Amino acid sequence: MASNTDNTALQLRSLIKASSELELSLVRVPMPIPLPDEVVVRVEASPINPSDQGLLFGAADMSTATPSGTPDQPVLTAQIPESRMKAMAGRVGQSLPVGNEGAGVVVTAGSSAEAQALRGRTVAIFGGAMYSQYRCIKASQCLLLPDEATAAEGASCFVNPLTALGMVETMRREGHTALVHTAAASNLGQMLNRVCIQDEIGLVNVVRTQQQADLLKGIGARHVCISGAPTFVHDLTEAIVATGATLAFDAIGGGTLAGQILSCMEAALTRSATEYSRYGSTIHKQVYVYGMLDASPTVLNRNFGFAWSVGGWLLWPFLQKIGPDGAAKLRERIVAELKTTFASQYAREVSLAEALHPDAIAVYGRRATGAKYLINPNKGLAA
Amino acid sequence: MASNTDNTALQLRSLIKASSELELSLVRVPMPIPLPDEVVVRVEASPINPSDQGLLFGAADMSTATPSGTPDQPVLTAQIPESRMKAMAGRVGQSLPVGNEGAGVVVTAGSSAEAQALRGRTVAIFGGAMYSQYRCIKASQCLLLPDEATAAEGASCFVNPLTALGMVETMRREGHTALVHTAAASNLGQMLNRVCIQDEIGLVNVVRTQQQADLLKGIGARHVCISGAPTFVHDLTEAIVATGATLAFDAIGGGTLAGQILSCMEAALTRSATEYSRYGSTIHKQVYVYGMLDASPTVLNRNFGFAWSVGGWLLWPFLQKIGPDGAAKLRERIVAELKTTFASQYAREVSLAEALHPDAIAVYGRRATGAKYLINPNKGLAA
Numbered sequence: 001m002a003s004n005t006d007n008t009a010l011q012l013r014s015l016i017k018a019s020s021e022l023e024l025s026l027v028r029v030p031m032p033i034p035l036p037d038e039v040v041v042r043v044e045a046s047p048i049n050p051s052d053q054g055l056l057f058g059a060a061d062m063s064t065a066t067p068s069g070t071p072d073q074p075v076l077t078a079q080i081p082e083s084r085m086k087a088m089a090g091r092v093g094q095s096l097p098v099g100n101e102g103a104g105v106v107v108t109a110g111s112s113a114e115a116q117a118l119r120g121r122t123v124a125i126f127g128g129a130m131y132s133q134y135r136c137i138k139a140s141q142c143l144l145l146p147d148e149a150t151a152a153e154g155a156s157c158f159v160n161p162l163t164a165l166g167m168v169e170t171m172r173r174e175g176h177t178a179l180v181h182t183a184a185a186s187n188l189g190q191m192l193n194r195v196c197i198q199d200e201i202g203l204v205n206v207v208r209t210q211q212q213a214d215l216l217k218g219i220g221a222r223h224v225c226i227s228g229a230p231t232f233v234h235d236l237t238e239a240i241v242a243t244g245a246t247l248a249f250d251a252i253g254g255g256t257l258a259g260q261i262l263s264c265m266e267a268a269l270t271r272s273a274t275e276y277s278r279y280g281s282t283i284h285k286q287v288y289v290y291g292m293l294d295a296s297p298t299v300l301n302r303n304f305g306f307a308w309s310v311g312g313w314l315l316w317p318f319l320q321k322i323g324p325d326g327a328a329k330l331r332e333r334i335v336a337e338l339k340t341t342f343a344s345q346y347a348r349e350v351s352l353a354e355a356l357h358p359d360a361i362a363v364y365g366r367r368a369t370g371a372k373y374l375i376n377p378n379k380g381l382a383a
Numbered sequence: 384m385a386s387n388t389d390n391t392a393l394q395l396r397s398l399i400k401a402s403s404e405l406e407l408s409l410v411r412v413p414m415p416i417p418l419p420d421e422v423v424v425r426v427e428a429s430p431i432n433p434s435d436q437g438l439l440f441g442a443a444d445m446s447t448a449t450p451s452g453t454p455d456q457p458v459l460t461a462q463i464p465e466s467r468m469k470a471m472a473g474r475v476g477q478s479l480p481v482g483n484e485g486a487g488v489v490v491t492a493g494s495s496a497e498a499q500a501l502r503g504r505t506v507a508i509f510g511g512a513m514y515s516q517y518r519c520i521k522a523s524q525c526l527l528l529p530d531e532a533t534a535a536e537g538a539s540c541f542v543n544p545l546t547a548l549g550m551v552e553t554m555r556r557e558g559h560t561a562l563v564h565t566a567a568a569s570n571l572g573q574m575l576n577r578v579c580i581q582d583e584i585g586l587v588n589v590v591r592t593q594q595q596a597d598l599l600k601g602i603g604a605r606h607v608c609i610s611g612a613p614t615f616v617h618d619l620t621e622a623i624v625a626t627g628a629t630l631a632f633d634a635i636g637g638g639t640l641a642g643q644i645l646s647c648m649e650a651a652l653t654r655s656a657t658e659y660s661r662y663g664s665t666i667h668k669q670v671y672v673y674g675m676l677d678a679s680p681t682v683l684n685r686n687f688g689f690a691w692s693v694g695g696w697l698l699w700p701f702l703q704k705i706g707p708d709g710a711a712k713l714r715e716r717i718v719a720e721l722k723t724t725f726a727s728q729y730a731r732e733v734s735l736a737e738a739l740h741p742d743a744i745a746v747y748g749r750r751a752t753g754a755k756y757l758i759n760p761n762k763g764l765a766a
Contacts (some may be wrong), residue, residue, distance in 0.1 A: 054661050055661055087686060090653070090656065090660070253685060254685075256680075259680070270473070273473065277473070278437050278438055278474075279697055282700060289685070289689075290689075292685070295685075297639075297642070297683055297684045298681075298683040299681070299682055299683075300681040300682075300683070300693075301680045302636060302672070302675070302678075302680070302695075303470060305695065306672075306673075306695030306696065306697045306700075307695055307697075308694055308695050309692055309693070309694030309695070310683075310692070310693050310694065311691055311692030311693065311694070312685075312688065312689030312690055312691050312692070313689065314662055314689045314690075317665060317689075317690065
């Protein structure tokens with residue numbers, strides 16, 4: 001089962017040096033040996049999510065990326081602006097594996113019954129270090145995929161599907177009835193759109209371009225607003241009136257968009273007000289920032305009263321909040337609707353070495369709609 | 384008991400006209416006649432709080448204030464910038480009474496036992512229209528002051544004391560153990576400082592000037608940081624480390640201060656971290672914006688992970704949340720500590736007419752430390 005005769009396997013690593021340099025490389029690590037309750041998965045598909053790119057690239061300016069090394073074991077070096085090194089202090093000098101989630105075939109299993117039951121099966125897994133040929137993991141953490149599902153189909157079982165369902169679950173738990181979502185043409189956004197159609201939840205999709213709007217309308221989105229359009233504020237307010245959304249999930253973070261959403265919510269809520277209130281509507285308006293597509297400051301023009309909140313939202317604290325039973329229910333739905341609601345699209349499948357090519361990074365590093373890459377860590381290698 | 388022979392009394396009014404003008408004036412209103420469960424209070428003291436100035440001045444540029452009318456019934460007119468008229472739409476054309484809270488003597492009482500029991504007593508009252516010679520109000524809404532307390536001593540029984548106690552109560556209910564407070568040298572800030580000393584709660588006071596810092600240190604404040612000082616970020620971080628504050632109440636709202644507080648909290652929390660986490664500390668950091676001393680945008684440099692929230696906080700929704708029993712407990716403490724913990728200082732006592740003088744507005748309109756005015760609506764008038 002080993003990928004070569006010296007019983008080691010390739011793993012992608014990200015290292016930030018005190019000299020303000022990022023170094024991406026492939027290293028050889030020993031083939032893992034499973035404990036009784038563990039299995040070893042030959043990873044055949046692992047997406048490059050925005051959340052992976054944060055760890056992969058750190059604060060480096062990838063336009064400065066310079067390749068070296070060999071074709072089989074490439075090295076990529078990029079500069080980190082001095083002003084951003086402070087934020088990197090916690091990881092300087094640590095060679096970090098990358099890759100939150102993936103899928104593949106169980107090639108070795110520990111002695112426990114649970115582990116043995118997974119031998120030869122295709123599973124989805126989560127927990128970091130997925131940009132590796134082989135990943136050792138507890139059998140209990142594997143999500144068994146249906147027989148007919150490929151590793152590529154199961155590669156994005158966790159981050160995006162759980163995030164989409166987590167948003168809807170947060171909406172229900174916090175007493176809202178409809179949602180606004182930004183960067184809505186993403187794989188995640190399309191997924192959320194399908195979930196909301198199925199669950200009959202009002203969803204206002206905010207995108208940047210007409211092309212993205214067309215994409216979403218093509219898959220049944222009812223409310224799509226283009227943030228750059230001259231009619232944006234009007235369009236967004238009308239869509240919020242139509243849906244009653246008082247909750248937004250914002251992947252962008254920087255700039256004025258989060259505040260604009262609150263402002264349009266307030267306009268929608270006070271449209272029918274008969275009495276002047278200097279403190280604005282008493283209905284709570286919430287924006288959760290769950291991404292950092294724009295790292296510039298969040299600018300809030302506070303023209304939306306006092307019943308508002310902007311805060312961070314992350315999937316894993318949310319899953320802790322709902323507990324193992326709550327999370328298990330979400331996972332069941334994901335497996336049941338893997339090829340429909342929770343299907344992902346990728347622009348290209350690349351090997352570990354290809355993922356470190358500057359041309360590839362120039363594409364997937366933009367985090368643009370339709371530019372998501374899938375790594376197959378065993379592509380082109382003897383399996 | 385009427386103030387003049389035609390059985391009317393003076394009341395201050397604020398009117399915004401469609402012509403983008405603010406008009407402040409004194410009008411004569413009929414002497415109120417109480418229902419069985421009501422009393423009429425001769426208002427002898429009513430503070431000009433920042434929250435009153437919002438209603439009083441609206442969005443007007445008070446540097447354009449022009450007096451007219453007579454000495455007894457002055458009128459003041461000021462211009463409203465065109466760009467800010469949209470936010471005023473809800474109140475255009477309405478002549479609004481002003482003044483959230485006050486105190487005075489019950490001069491007429493309805494027939495109910497509860498109302499009759501208040502005859503001749505000095506009470507504190509809340510509910511708007513306090514910049515009036517006489518205010519009719521339900522007996523059940525009166526806070527009976529101790530015999531030895533003057534109206535001036537009881538004039539600020541509600542807004543500042545309940546806000547200070549509301550901050551501490553919010554801290555406890557949301558699982559925090561210490562507080563940061565901005566604009567901390569205000570009457571409210573001094574009150575909060577006394578509450579925190581008494582309740583042994585860590586409090587980090589953020590002020591603008593050395594003079595304000597000296598004032599707070601003079602009344603026992605342990606942690607005072609000057610926001611303009613070159614060492615501010617360091618000082619604030621150390622004070623947060625010392626107190627463990629993960630909650631802040633911000634009266635300023637605009638600019639970068641709210642974000643700086645979150646950033647210093649994050650630095651304090653991650654100082655002892657042994658492992659790098661790209662998502663930052665998992666400890667929730669909260670800033671509540673409860674004022675608008677700076678109406679410019681809130682600018683958040685999001686270098687504080689994802690476990691954060693910035694939101695509006697208002698006293699009245701908070702009181703609704705804790706219910707009548709919770710609010711009654713807070714009021715009991717306020718009456719018991721009226722001359723100590725909850726004492727207020729005023730720079731000057733003015734009549735209704737004097738409150739409309741441009742020179743007076745130039746002072747109290749700055750909302751500066753030590754520039755709070757107290758209106759006595761019956762000053763110089765026959766009582």
